[in-house]
Amino acid sequence: MDRRRARARLGDDDRRGWRLDFRGLTLKIGADGKLHLYRSGTTTDAVPPQVLAGVTAVNITGRDYLDDVLTIDYTGGNPIPSGGVNYAGGLLGAGNGNSLALKGTRAMTPPF
Secondary structure, three states: OEEEEEEEEOOOEEEOOOEEEOOOOOOEEEEOOOOEEOOOOOOEOOOOOHHHHHHHEEEOOOOOOOEEEEEEEOOOOOOOOOEEEEOOOOOOOOOOOOOEEOOOOOOOEEEO
């Protein structure tokens, strides 16, 4: 099986011509059982969905001087691949800064 690294860069144009916006990205297992990296608040994929077992790691690079948000959503299961998630939010600007949000976890330390 071909193991892949899912990569996304906030703010880069993708093949469909749109740009990721300030709402950020959401990493989750979709209804199809695949790992998705959605534009937050939508079901639009930033990269093509993958079978979780085929992904070694997820690397996300944020935008410099803009507030980036990554949400890891556990509502469909644990979306963290065996090699983990690397989130580099980019250089801080004058706003609130970069953030990591966890969704769908109980009052416990979530696996990440």
